[in-house]
Amino acid sequence: MSVEEAVPVTPRRRPAGDPVKALLHRHRALCERAVDPLEIAAGLEAHGLTDRTAARFRHRDVFSLAEELYARTPRGDAPPGPARPARTAAPxxxxxxxxxxxxxxxxxxxxxxxxxxxxxxxxxxxxxxxxxxxxxxxxxxxxxxxxxxxxxxxxxxxxxxxxxxxxxxxxxxxxxxxxxxxxxxxxxxxxxxxxxxxxxxxxxxxxxxxxxxxxxxxxxxxxxxxxxxxxxxxxxxxxxxxxxxxxxxxxxxxxxxxxxxxxxxxxxxxxxxxxxxxxxxxxxxxxxxxxxxxxxxxxx
Structure with missing residues (x-):
């Protein structure tokens, strides 16, 4: 009996999917327009996501999930400047x-x-x-x-x-x-x-x-x-x-x-x-x- 026959071959387990990546794809427009994680958290809540359901994405709450979505969202080199709202807010x-x-x-x-x-x-x-x-x-x-x-x-x-x-x-x-x-x-x-x-x-x-x-x-x-x-x-x-x-x-x-x-x-x-x-x-x-x-x- 060969070594290959003696050692049982265990099927390689497929890596679990990335639920946060799927969520990012679903709400890409929201994440790309957000200027901070708070906007993403509010948007997720508006779509029915709660702190309890955030556990399905391996996060303790919606806010921490929003922070990861914000960090993983590709953005341009130019950082969004907070000066634009400040200029238009006063008048x-x-x-x-x-x-x-x-x-x-x-x-x-x-x-x-x-x-x-x-x-x-x-x-x-x-x-x-x-x-x-x-x-x-x-x-x-x-x-x-x-x-x-x-x-x-x-x-x-x-x-x-x-x-x-x-x-x-x-x-x-x-x-x-x-x-x-x-x-x-x-x-x-x-x-x-x-x-x-x-x-x-x-x-x-x-x-x-x-x-x-x-x-x-x-x-x-x-x-x-x-x-x-x-x-x-x-x-x-x-x-x-x-x-x-x-x-x-x-x-x-x-x-x-x-x-x-x-x-x-x-x-x-x-x-x-x-x-x-x-x-x-x-x-x-x-x-x-x-x-x-x-x-x-x-x-x-």
Missing amino acids: PAMRRLGYALLPGALVLGASAAGVAWAGPVAVAAVAAALVWPGRTAGGRFPGLAHLLAALAVGWATYRHGAVLAVALALAVLPGYLAAAGYAALARRRLAGSRALEEFAAGARPLFLGALTLFTAAAAGAAALAGAPLAEAVPLAVLLFLTRLLLSHGARGAHRRPVAAALALALVPAAAAAAAAGLLVLAVLALSRASAHAPVGDDRP
Whole structure:
């Protein structure tokens, strides 16, 4: 018997496939456009990947998986410079601050002058500014949401008087500041998180804090304008939640529920129910990392 016959030949085991390479191929466009691993992590979460499923790719969480995807993505020799967003961020921010100041100034000026069209001016200004996030995260202009917001504010103003529109106009600036502050704190929290569950646990108190501050400011604006709190505050909160969901909605997925809530607000005394429905959606949606980082094609 030969040596070859004496020694059993064991079949060579094929090396296991590279699951991360397959994932990189599937999300190549996302990985190539990302300027840091956070964008990749948010994009993976938007596609349904969780920390638990990240274990299938031999990683403890989505963030560490995103770091490997970012490191393995081929890039050009020229590093992506962070100066481009920094140059273009200041002028739009100043314009949005001006838009937030404008409604209150217009409405107070029209009311002080005693002009008959103070109510319509307030309606138009509030609908344009309080829910104005520009384009949604999906890159589309939410025209239906703005139209329904204008109808809701106009119908409430018709039923309760111009003081309601004045109160909402005065709440535009606090709404802008609360939304901007919340977005900045949420992104800072995202940068310091190492797991999706960890980020969600820290993001919820930030959102509830911003909502509480805005609700108090809206109540103060209603009291200053002499508007009924039971009518002004729920409608203001509804518009504030609309702003947040449209500006942070992954792939514009929140346009339909926002439109439904605004349509419900057209029913008398239903603004509080509409705001409560959007609040539940906002708590769930804004706790996701993908709501606070640009994702691939979703960049406006």
